[in-house]
Amino acid sequence: MSRLLVLGAGGHGKVLAEAAEASGRWDAIAMLDDRHSLLNGSLRWPVIGSIDDCSVFSSEWSDAIVAVGHSVTRLRWLEMVESLGFAIPVVVHPSAWVSPSAKIAGGTVIMANATVQADARLGRGCIVNTGASVDHDCRLGAGVHICPGVHLGGEVVIGDGSWLGIGCSVIHCRTIGCEVMVAAGATVIDDIEDGMTVAGVPAREIISRRNKS
Ligand SMILES: CC(C)(COP(=O)(O)OP(=O)(O)OC[C@H]1O[C@@H](n2cnc3c(N)ncnc32)[C@H](O)[C@@H]1OP(=O)(O)O)[C@@H](O)C(=O)NCCC(=O)NCCS
Structure with missing residues (x-):
């Protein structure tokens, strides 16, 4: 029997569990969360x-997947x-x-109405969120989050x-580095270096609240 444990019972966890359920691939689905006594039921x-x-x-549940937004935690x-012996599936909404x-x-999830086109390569623990599209020959590293409508x-x-905010676009053949944040609604027309936060049309570096002293 194929049984899936979802680690994280927040909003993303619910969406992931529904995608897994709709796929019909698992006989049972349950969640783990540090707030389990509050959330169970x-x-x-x-x-x-x-x-x-x-x-x-790990003896009763064959598969596990992580449903947390923070990419470092997700990958960890x-x-x-995996080291405990769970199989790590790809979850694809039908x-x-x-x-x-x-x-x-x-460990990568492809949510409802998303598209992943020919010869794309997606690393471990990515999220291709609701209605997003990843076109042909794209290369996504580990833990990349493509938000809804990207x-x-x-x-x-x-x-x-790297994390691409809701509704942003990236024109063809551009390279976005590691740990980049692209703001909601931005249009990326240039390559973006590691660690940058960019916003706007066309996307330019911004000084985010996180980095203002
Ligand atoms: C990019 C983002 C993370 C920056 O947040 P932040 O670090 O709190 O940044 P701040 O709010 O301090 O904004 C810094 C500057 O960038 C501008 N800015 C922020 N987000 C912007 C956006 N989406 N488009 C254009 N400008 C933006 C702000 O107006 C501000 O400009 P100022 O310095 O001239 O006042 C955030 O604005 C964003 O776009 N989040 C996307 C959320 C999302 O997609 N959620 C979906 C989850 S599934």
Whole structure:
């Protein structure tokens, strides 16, 4: 029997669990969250323990996936569950289109109405969120989050841990570095260096509140 544990029962966890359920691939789905005593019974799936309890469930639950937005945590937890013997699936909502020639690493989720086109390569623990599109030959590193409604042209390269805010676009053949943040609604027309936060049309570097002293 194929049984999926979802680590994280927040908003993203709910969307991921519904995508997994709609795919019909698992016989059972449950969640782990450190707020399990508060959350259990309030969601459509049982919240059966905290994240640290993971090892207890490895004999009964075949697969695990991580549903937290913070990419470093997402990748760390994926490593942890893999070392405990869980299989790390790719979750694809049945309304998404994923090209048969695309290659997607474990722990990545493709949400409702998203599109991943021919020969795209997606690393581990990525999120291609609701209605986003990743066009042909794109290369996404590990832990990249493509927020709802984002569009990537063909052959776009994105480094590990980068986060593309809701509704932004990247024209074809551009390279976005690692740990980049692209603001909601931005249009990226140039390459972006590691660690930058960019916003606007066309996208330019901004000094975010996080970096203002
Ligand atoms: C990019 C972002 C993370 C920056 O947030 P922040 O670090 O709090 O930045 P600040 O609010 O301090 O804004 C810094 C400057 O950038 C501007 N700015 C911020 N977001 C912008 C945007 N989306 N478009 C244009 N300008 C923007 C601000 O107006 C501000 O300009 P100022 O210095 O002239 O006043 C945030 O604005 C954003 O776009 N988040 C996207 C959220 C999202 O997509 N959520 C979906 C989750 S699934």
